[in-house]
Amino acid sequence: MGGSLYLLIFIITIFIGVAIFIARTNHSKDYYADIEIDEWDCPDCGFHVQAGDKCIYCGAKKELAT
Numbered sequence: 001m002g003g004s005l006y007l008l009i010f011i012i013t014i015f016i017g018v019a020i021f022i023a024r025t026n027h028s029k030d031y032y033a034d035i036e037i038d039e040w041d042c043p044d045c046g047f048h049v050q051a052g053d054k055c056i057y058c059g060a061k062k063e064l065a066t
């Protein structure tokens with residue numbers, strides 16, 4: 001009885017650890033997917049965009065092949 005209790009706690013601990021690991025991995029992926037941190041110069045107006053994939057000055061989208 002005591003042995004199976006420790007086994008149950010052991011399995012639950014591993015399950016929680018895996019769940020936290022998956023949650024943190026998914027969260028970090030979403031975090032980096034949503035925020036574009038590369039700086040680029042708008043080809044239409046020349047505005048230096050520091051964040052995002054869209055020019056905040058004229059609304060042009062960032063060209064992918066640069």
Ligand SMILES: [Zn+2]
Nearest residue numbers: 042045055058
């Ligand atoms: Zn622009």
